[in-house]
Every structure is written in C-alpha cells, then in structure tokens.
Amino acid sequence: MTETTVTPERPLVVEEGETRPGFIGQNIRRKEDKRLVQGEGVFFDDVKRHEMGFVHFVRSPYAHARIKAVDVSKAHEVDGVYGTLTGDEVAILTDPFFELSTPPGANIKDYALAVGRVRHVGDPVAAVVARTRELARDAAELVEVDYEPLPLVLDAEEALKDEVVLHDDAASNTVWSGTFDWGDFEGALAEADHVIKIERLHFDRFSSTPLECSGCLVEYNRGTGQWTIHGNHQMPGVGAIWMAPALRVGIDKLRFVSQDIGGGFGNKITLHPQFTACCLLARKLNRPVQWTEWRTDQHTANTHGNERTFLDITVPVKADGTMLGFSVRAIDDCGAFPRYEPLGCIIWAQVTPGCYRWRNVRVDFTQVCTNKSPVAPNRGYSRMQHLWLTERIIDIVAGELGLDPVDVRKKNYVKNEEFPYTTPNGCVYDSGDYARCLDIALELIGYDKIEEKRVDAESRGKLLGVGIGSTLDSGTNNFGQSMILNPELQFSGNNEVATVKLDIFGEVVVTLGTVPQGQGHETTTAQVVADILGCTPDEINVRAGHDSYWNSHAGFSGTYASQFAVTGLGAVKGAADKLAGEMKQLAAAVFGCTPDDIELAESQARIKGNPEAALPFMALGAILNANNAGLPEDLDISLNVRHVYRPQFEKPDLERKYGNLTLTYATQIHACVVEVDPETGVYDIVDYAAVDDCGDRIHPQIVEGQVHGATAQALGAATHEIFTYDEEGNLLTPNFYDYHVPHALDMPPLRTGYIESTSPFTPLGAKGMGEGGGAGIHAVCAALQNALGKRGEGPIVWRSCNPYHRVWEMLQNPAETRKFVSVESR
Amino acid sequence: MDVNVTVNGESYERDVEPRKLLIHFLRDDLDLTGSHIGCDTGNCGACSVIVDGVLVKSCMMLAVQADGSNVETVEGLAQDGELNGLQQAFSEHHGLQCGYCTPGMLMSATALLRANPHPSEEEIRTGIQGNICRCTGYVNIVEAIKAAAE
Amino acid sequence: MKVSGERQFDAPVATVWGVLNDPAQMAKTMPGVESFDIQDDKHWRAHVKVPLGLGGLRMSIDFEKTEEREPEFAKLHAKGNGVGAIMNMDTSFQLHEADGGTKMHWEADVHILGPVASMGQRVLQPIVNQQVSHVLGALDKQVQEAKA
C-alpha cells in the first residue's frame, strides 16, 4: 500500500487535486501507454525484414585462453547457413575501438570479436548467420575453436600484481590510477579526537538487468554505404563515436533507429562491439542480419555494474561527532574490457562528500582488468558505490562511538541554508534539505515507536534493525571531467537537442534526440510544449523513440545519467520558446501589430484583450507553409525550430582535479526496518520509506515510479543479486534461475514522501532523478548492522550484498568482520 | 508438424518444427510481437499468455502442444481499439514504464481477476509473482489491478 | 573439483593393470559409451552420451596417458568436448597388493566449463559421484572377466 504524504517547504504542488496553472506538474495520462498496453509497442526484436539472417555468437567457455585456430568449415556445410565472421576478419576490416584512458589503459586493443585471445567466459569468438534462429545456433556448435587455456585472474587486488596480464599491448592490468587530495587531511588527522580505521569494505558485482536483453537488426545499403541499425542502444551519440572510426566510415553512415526499449539502466550503453559485428555481417552477406541476445548471454558477456573494493579507510572525528573527512584506497574491477571506463574513476567525484560537510578528503583510485564480464554504467554508476562508502563510514563510526545515527547525520548533513553548496572538489550542490527529508522518512516508518517494535520483534525471536540510506542523484554530467582522467580527451560540457515545428495543418510535431526506455519522454515533453504554446498535450505529437536521420541529436544524445528533465526538456523548452516567438511574429505580421501584443492561448495566436482577432494554429501553419505571399520580407521565420540545449560548464582545473562536474543534485533519503531470524540468517524488510527531492516535478507519478523502480533494484542488489564466479571463471548466476530478481511478493510495503527544492540552475527548476543512488543498499546494510550488534561488538556489515548465508556467517563469528575496524581515541 | 491454433479469435495453420517454442511461434511465425521474451529459464513471465483459459508461460510450451488450442494474448484484450478496464487502470495508475513486462502482467492480471474478481493485495501479488518487472517495483501495478477489480 | 577414493579388487595386480591399460576394456567402463577409436597405446578417443536423467549429454573425450610405472601407477589426461559442457580431467591411480587382491587408490581433478558448470553447480557433485560409481562398477566387471 503506498501512501504519499505531501509536506513541501513551499507548497508548490500541495495536494493531489490542487495543481499549478498549466500541464506541468499534473499527472496527465502517459502518451506511451495506449500502444504499450495493447502489445503494439515496437521493440527491436519486433522489427523484421524479408530474407533476414539470424546471428548467433560463438562464445568462449574459457575465462582466459589463447585462440590458436577457428574453423568454420563445418558450420558452412549446414543447409541454411548464410555466412560467418571470425576475429581475424574483424582485425583486418576494422580498427580497435578508441580507449578513453591514458596508458597503460590506452593501449588495450578491443575489437568487435575476440582477436587472438579470449578474456572472459562468453567473450564472442565468431558469429554464424543462418535462415532461422535455431539453425544459427546449431551451426554455431559446429564451429571448432582451438583454445589454449591460460592462467586467469578474477580478484582485483590479485590482478594489480600483473602476474597474469590480460592485455599484452597494455602490458599491465591497470586501466587508470590517480590520487585525489582536497582540503587538508593531515591537518584533520592532527585535530581529531577520534580516528576510526576501517580496513576493508567491498561493493559487490551486480547489474540492474533490464527485462529486455540487447540486440539489433542491421541493414546495409550497398549503393550508399549506409548502415541502418534498429537496435536498443541507449546512447547512440557516443555509440556512433566508437563505431564509425572502427568501421572506417563517417558518423553519418550509421543511422540508429529505435522506438520502444525494454529498460536500459546503463546496460545498453556499450553495445558497440556486438553492433559492429552485425554491421560487418550485413555488409559481407549483403542481407539484413538480426541479433537477439538471450538472458544467459546478457549476464555472462554483456555488462555488469562496477565492483569496488575500499581499503584502509581512515576517518578523523571530533568529540562532538563532527566528521572532518576521510581517506580511502579504492580498487575498481572493470572486468575484461574498460569500454565506457575509466569514466567511473572520476564520476564518483561528483558526490565526493556525499550528503556531508566534511572538507578533507583523500582518495587513491585504481581501476584494473580481470577475467570477468566487462562493466558498464549500471544505474547509480560509480556514485552509488561511493555513496555506499560514505554511508557505511557514517554508520560504522556512529556505531563505534555510540552516537545516534540520526543525530550524526543531522549534525554533518549540508544545511538547507548553505545551498548552493560548493564541495571540497568544486562541485556545486544546487538545492536541497537533507534533514527535512530524513525527518519525513523517519516519520513514515514510525521511528518514534522503534523501541516498542524492537521489543515486539524480540518476543518473536527476531532481531530488529533500523537503517538510513541518504544519497544524491547527480544529474547532467559535465563531460569535461573526462579530461581529469586523460588531458588529451576532447570531451567537455553536455548537450541535447529537440526540434519543434508547426506543421502545415497546424499540428505541433516534436522530435527528440533522447532515447527513452520507459521514462515517459513523450508525455513530459508534451506538457512543457503545451504550456509554452498555449494548447493541450493531446495536440502535441511527439515522435516515439530515436532516429539519427531526424537530425535532431548531438554528440551526447541519449538517455542516461539522470538528465532528461534538464537536458532533454531544456532543449524542448528552448525550441518551443523560439517557436512561440515565431508564431507571435507571424500573427503580428498578419494583424499588423507587434509580437508583444499577441498571446498564445487555447491553441490560437490572438491579440491580447481582443480574443476575436485570433489565428488558430492551422491558419499559422498554412500561411507560412502554403500561402505566404505578401508576408514582410524581413520576417525570417520557419516555424520549424531545432534547439541545442547546453548547460553552462567550465573545463575543470586538471592539476587540482577541481571543478563543477554536474549541474543538479536530486536527494533521496530512505529508511528501512528489518527483522532478522538469528537461527537462519533469513531477514525480512518489514517497513520501508523513500523520500525524494528532485526540484520541480513535471509529472509526479513518473517521478514516483522512478523512485519505486530504483528502490526495488537497490533492494535486489542488497539481498540476493550478485554475480559470483567459480575458480574456473564460470559465472555461477548466469541467468534468472540463480540470479534472483525481486518479484511482487519479495517487495516490502513501500511508503513514499517528497519535497520540491527548485533547482536554480535549470530551465524548469527540475532535476534529473532516475538513478536513485542505490539508497536501498545503504539502508539495508545499515539496518542489518543495527540488528546484528550493539555498540562496539557484533559483526561489521562490510559488503553491499547480504544474502542469508552472509548474515548467518556474520552472526556465527562476529570477530571475523569486527577485526576490520579499530578506534584510536586521543 | 501441422499446427492448427486459434489466437485471439483468429485461426491459423502452420507447419512447425517440434522444437519451436510457442513464444517464438507467436512472435516469429504469426508476427504477434505483443508477447515478449525476458529470460531463458522460465522465470520472468514476459511471455505469459492464456491457453484454453489457463495462464501459462509460452516459453515453456512447444508450439505443437498448442495444436487445437485457443490462445489469448495481449493483442486480444482491447475491443476494436477500445482499451478494457484493466488496460485503462494500468495507464491511469502508471502501472507501466518501459512496457516490456506489461503484456505478461496484463495476461496474469486478466487470469487473476477472472478467477477472483476482488482479490486482496496479497492475492494480487501472488497472482503476478511469476512476472518480473524491473522498472516499477510493482507498486503501481498492484494499485492498477486493485482499481480494475473495483 | 577434486574426487578421490579407494577400491579393492579380488584379482592380482597384473590383471587389474592389464584392464586399466587396455583402451578397449577401459572404454567399456565409460557411462553411455557409443564408440571409441584408439590412435596408439597412449592416445584414444571415446564418444559417449552421458546419461543425465533428463536427456543425454553427447561428448567426445580424448584420453592421453601422460605417465606410467608398470604395474603400479598411471596418470591420464582427458579432454571432453560436448555442447553442454567442456571437461578437462587429470586422473591417476595407484595399485598395490593387499589382502590377497589389489587395492587401487585413485584421484581425479575435474574442471568443467559451459552451461552444465554454471547452472548445475548444485547437481555437479552428485552427478560426478554417479558417473564415478558407474565406472568403478563396470571396472569391477571387466576385472572379473579378465581374471576368468
């Protein structure tokens, strides 16, 4: 049962019924729903072409092996096989995908298929194309690959020793490493009354596995050399930047088309290797080819979230509980290929201090390759791992010093009056009220009666624990942060595009550059345009999906990193404002008055105060498009406006690794109550609250839906979802049989609340908020910690994922984990 | 093998390999792409359809097993373009985001409400336990089914 | 995965050694063996369909004798290539006289890759045990026949 309590500071949207003027802020019916509830959406696998071939990848069973030979002859003998592709051909026909990192990472060679060596189980070695899906798979079994197994390395700290090296060209497993040092950590240590040391924390490897796996149908036009890729790539702008140079063609030769996508969560950003292989096959066989990834392929070889180990954490604290800062050594395991990495080595710096006011932070960061599946920016990317670190520090320190976790947070949270708040490394938190959100969350789980609940739980033989998870969702990247990793990179700022036109019959048509996967872009776009043009969302036709041929996209186009409400709608607002201006100019020219005399309302352009003198949209569209004789010569309008939204960013100071890396910071504060059965380690989440503050809400229901979804994914990651490998490099949770994703009965009762702290930096006062920052993981870890041990004794929750067996093991020998923590009091 | 099947009231006859799963038959042979595939172990329920009145996962049935059966899929819920009560409720309560699990959810909810017109929240959650959704956390789906039941 | 054990045979060491080193007889002890071809006394290949209850797992296994000290010790490397699984196994056995017969101590280090390994880890141990007991049972029979 969901109760939404509305307790905003400044009641902008007070009660469900009462709304602001206009459509923004209302829960209008989503435009996407009509087709989706009738099964009439178009997902990539629904697209068919005459005589298309089905692609099946031959994947490595070895985690690390040299490829001595690939023999496709038997596969070709199968009736119905159209052709094959091997790594040797790929090495000749394409160049390696460019690497973001500096050496040694820069020297890694990453191709569409494995060349010379396989580096993780599932690494694609060859591809077979056949008339039917089943034939392609049958023939793939006849491809004989002669592997020479090599020693493998699965642990990041082991990989650092470079005894087993994955990429000879790089001659090291280190992709990137660097130190970050802000404030005066040594000074803070000297000034501290207590210094808490935490030897080890580990953020486990998991992924928010979208229900639709990846895939594409690729057509090649031999005459023009043009590829059309019907696929579910969620960041085609960057995908094309990788693929075009590899295929040695201009970017415009790659047309990305998608309509409906079944969830992305960052897992559909690094699809360029498989898509490149399909492009080669479409050209080689001169026929459309279609690749559908199945669940087991998606788990073993598509993408995982970053796995990160934190070592030697040192936290200076004053007697009154003021936290002065922290130092940590972080080792990030990016699997066999960096691809989108090492961007994760800097993205966490968007939220360096988390929600807290400590000023002295030192991080020694290293990213390393291992013989596991490559990573990609899974929802919460890199910030989630870091926020989990800061929350674990707060709770462990509070536990050791006997401080109340609520008081410690309130004392150290950035205060409401300090916004916009500049962090130690130059990021600017735009607005927020963390303490207020925490109060609402605690109220929703009945925190004041927690001790009664603890007694009741104990009467049933259960250990009760309550935990808080405070996170930030930094949105709208300044890609200039990539230059901190590699000064030679030519990426900075951000952008997104939208085109709004008034058609000949007066229909408003909007074309976006984004790639929605369920965020309701068509709906929120229609709300914004309707309020600007003075018509209703039903009259706005927002083209579904993405098509690079619409020429309404730019380099950073796509849907990722919590930014649509800012960049996407920023572009829409910019285009709609200009169009409104042009419509007023046209009406003024027709009525012989000035544009300021014209207002847009009720789908008309009319003279203020004289509603009879009105031109319906249809008239405006017709005049310019088909009846423009007699219009003034200087009337330079097109009624077809393409607007590029660009947030104001500066290039960061590379020396000090200082600068504003993100435009907006949405808040999510979660609180949860668990009951642990000490006899088995089984635990239930009996109460849960999530409070969010993402600035002005364009469509409250959509915002809440994102909170529900991000919470469910976090709870899955906190309880059961983990990618575990055996010593051979086999993934032991390769599909939903052993990788348990929460279903309807697993979810606890979810209560939500919200406030709206308008963002001063964005066109609509809104903030991106889709990633949620993994608050559920932090809250569950804190609640388990609270349940399992009183002050100073009991185990330490040091891993992000805690299935029952880990809870039981922690209970059996608390010392095993307690030894990670030591307190030095002066 | 020869398969005669009625899907959403329309009858089809095709020659089908025994190894072809019903979900592939619906999507690839009959071009009814409303039902989806989300896993390869029979866990996710995106392929749920109703065969002879019984809710099943069509990825764990061979097409040849549906010979002579009556299959209902999401494409058959709306009557000449008019959404039914369940479809309306899903949209009204934001019970879908990406829409990939929605066809399976709608078929499970349809089967649930036919058998139990006024289910409790626990019964609703049990009814859709076989349908994984990664976007909504199930909150609004349960609200939508509750609303459709009234 | 490491598996080991001991087995007492009611036959002299030479007889047991004779069976263990004759690929033709050894092939008969393989579960679901369909055919085998012998390249030389150190290399032979068996085509088997391992009975796995729900269906057979076809695999071709290449055996290579890597070490031998007649009649007491031998070591073999086996590389199995099937669709559902790839198997790399090193196995060795020691024979010595004991209570009027022969005591064999055997060891096997089995590495399995592919879907059977990643999805079947709960059932892998019992399945390997089943196959081992099958082989040992068949070996008993072969030894008795050889003795007669």
Added chain:
Amino acid sequence: MLLREVEYARPASVQEAVRLLSDHDGARALAGGQTLINVMKARAASPDALVDLSALAELKGIDLAADGTVTIGAMVTYTELMASAEARARPILGDVCAQIADVQVRNRGTIGGNVCSNDPTNHLPPLMVSLGATMHIVGANGERSVPAEEFFLGVYMTAAGPGELLTKISVPPGKSDGFASVTIGRDGTCIVNAAASVNGGVRLALGCVDAVPVLIKAGATDDDAVRAAVREANLQPPSDVHASADYRRHLAEVVAVRAAGEARGKR
C-alpha cells in the same frame, strides 16, 4: 533458448506411450515441461524424442479411497491438486504445492513431473518420502509399485527408468504433517527443505542436502531428538552460490525441527 531438433509424439494411451519410450532410448516423457524444456533450452542435455503425456486421461484425476488413501494421477497439475477436495484429506499436499514457483508454473507443472525430474531442490520428493507414499510405475513388462524412499535414485534419476512411466502416486491417510524450507526470496528455489510426518515416531525427509531425499526416522518428536537424529545422519550437502555445505547442514537441522514441530502441532 533455442532447442535442438527433437521428435515429438502425443500418444493417446499409456501403452502406446510406454511403447514409444521403450523403442527409443533417447526418448523422454514430456509432462508439464516446466523443468525439461528449460534444460533443453540450455542444451545442457537434450532428449532425441519427446513423448507428450497430456492426452492420457488415465494419468489425470485425484481419488480419495474410503480408508483415506489419496491417489494422485501423475499428470495432475499443482493448481488442480490445490483445488481438489479429495486432496484436502491430506492438507500438506496442497499447502506445499502452493509454495512451488508461481501461478503460471503451477498451472502446467505436474506432480509426476516434479518427482520424476527429481531436482534436488524440488519440494515433492522429500514430501512423498516423509508421507510414505507409493509410486506406481508401468513399463513394457507390466506394472509395479515402489515405495517413495526407494523411488529416488540420483539426480534427475528415479526408479521409473527408460521405457517406463510413473502413472500415479498413492498417499496413505494422515493429518499430522509438516513442511519447512528456507528459500531464495519468497517461494523461491529452496536452499534447504524438510518434510515431517508424525504417527508415533517421526518420518523426516530432508531435501537439497543430497542427490536424493534423506530419510531420517526418529523415535521421539521433540526438538532435541529431531536435531540429534539429523546430526547422526552426518549430511554431506553440496555447496553453491546460495549456501555453503556448513550453512546447508545447519539449516537442515533448523527446518527439520520446524517441520517436525508443525507436524506435532497437528496431531
């Protein structure tokens, strides 16, 4: 996700089914398909021919005899059993079926398929052993009956061998039964499970701890006696990503005590 080529037949009679299964050693019976088809998707193991039992009316139906014995056809689905008045004579049957997987699987998955596939994590093998059920098998050379504790031979292997069919299961009368498990998420795959049946002493069957259910008989039914009996069994459970051997062994004691307690409570 894409199966290998396979032959398919849907016989109209048990005799014809037995003939088809005996003629072809690569043939396997296809009941509900909720395990077999998934194994075929992974191509981990592939039958050459499938004999679909769905047309065999003789294998459907649940019968309640005067003495309270419940006889369940092998092709009865979990949903049918849960709804059956006859099966309510032994309520534990419906209670356990209600915990298996989800609605869709329960609508097609069959009692016979569950026991014949004998996945170590299945619910029904230990339940049938604790209830002391009798499994009725038909083969080329006629019918025979096997007690449940002798029916389960190995992983995916039962007394119903190649060329044979399980036709029905008869469950003796009784009321005081219990079932307890620890699962991955609610009603998920079992990490460990135990079934208990009390009349006089207790018949306890532990699942997930070996290839086949482990039957333990204990004279007394109190917690300590049950715990001691389980310890004596010296279980060597497999370990996997969800539980180490030690954790499973410990859980086995806990669920055994809980199952026995539940059974005791219903006397």
